[in-house]
Amino acid sequence: MLAYRGPEPSPTTFAPGRGTQPGYAAASGSVIVCADRVHETRFSTAGMTGRGLHSGVCVPIGSEAVWGVLTAHSRRSREYADRDLTFLRSVTAVLSAAIRRIEAEAALVHQSLHDPLTGLPNRALARRRLDEALDAAPRGGTRLALLLVDLDDFKVVNDSLGHAGGDDALIVLARHLRSAVRPGDTVARLGGDEFVVVCEHVAGAAEALAIAARITGSLADLNRAESLDWPISASIGVALSDAECTREELVRRADSAMYRAKAAGAGGYALYDGTF
Incomplete structure (x- = not known):
């Protein structure tokens, strides 16, 4: 606690020990x-x-x-x-x-506001960050990308490895999501095996898809480098905001794109383009 009047001073710090x-x-x-x-x-x-x-x-x-x-x-x-x-x-x-x-x-x-298993922001905090990002995007002249990430074959993992093995897979996915996205992006767990990534200041579809590609590539590298009890992959739906887009609409678009990605095969990603 530093009390002062006038220009803010630079406080003097000290370290534990015999120096002071x-x-x-x-x-x-x-x-x-x-x-x-x-x-x-x-x-x-x-x-x-x-x-x-x-x-x-x-x-x-x-x-x-x-x-x-x-x-x-x-x-x-x-x-x-x-x-x-x-x-x-x-x-x-x-x-x-x-x-x-x-x-x-x-x-x-x-x-x-945080998920106890992964330490990531939970659904409530994800909604708050998403609303804030949607409000800020038009003022900044940029777009917002929402990535909906769903762990592939999670039920099979749970049935094969038990709930502890399923939890380990979710923790690994959370760690790789954080490492693959940009520093300012928000990674959150919605619940179960669903995660979202809120990406502000995205120039367009190419940049949003590049983030999705880094995530899937990170998981592919993990499976090649480590002997996992079960391969970990995720399908990703990508949606971009527009001037009239609400939070609910953006989530719906990302969800639709995610199911399209799953239909094409595990470990892929797809962009919502309004045709499905």
Whole structure:
């Protein structure tokens, strides 16, 4: 937490260790009192000297893990009374409780928007990202591509390898989807063996199909390089947005293209062109 007035300053960072008093407090996890830097031998006081500080107290923030250090320094040598230390400990206790609450709330939000098996965004977050991308596409003068990815023969994999084997196949597919798409693309799991890739700022069909080709090529390379219990392949339907396209319509188009890809054989992709 950095408080300032006027131009934003560049905060000074420190690492746990003996290089600074806060770093020593973070490394030891204990309250560190320095009454006079001249006689200090536990850690380097170069930073204090450079700032004209002669004494100080550092109190770690956090219990199981140290998130930071609360520091109070003086420009003169001084002894710190018990009431000083009690006050600073009380402040850090409040900060620790607030950070724990914020982390718990953030964890709950993350769990509500991500798939527990693959760690990918779930259906709810995919819809949000898709709506945001559809709103932004006309303003940016580009198009949005939606890739609907369906694992081939997933029922056969589950029946042959069991649910654990099916889960492993989904995890592998999720990993390769993330590695094959562009850095800004969103890969999400809708449920079961269905995944989507939201690709913003696509110039046209050629770029969208190139992304689909990278995905199928990545899985083909995986099957050649590793001895898998069952070959992993996926069929991909590709749809491009237009000025009037809604989220539901774009998903319908991608779904239609995906079934066309499956009909042509496992491990392929197809582009929706309005003829089926």
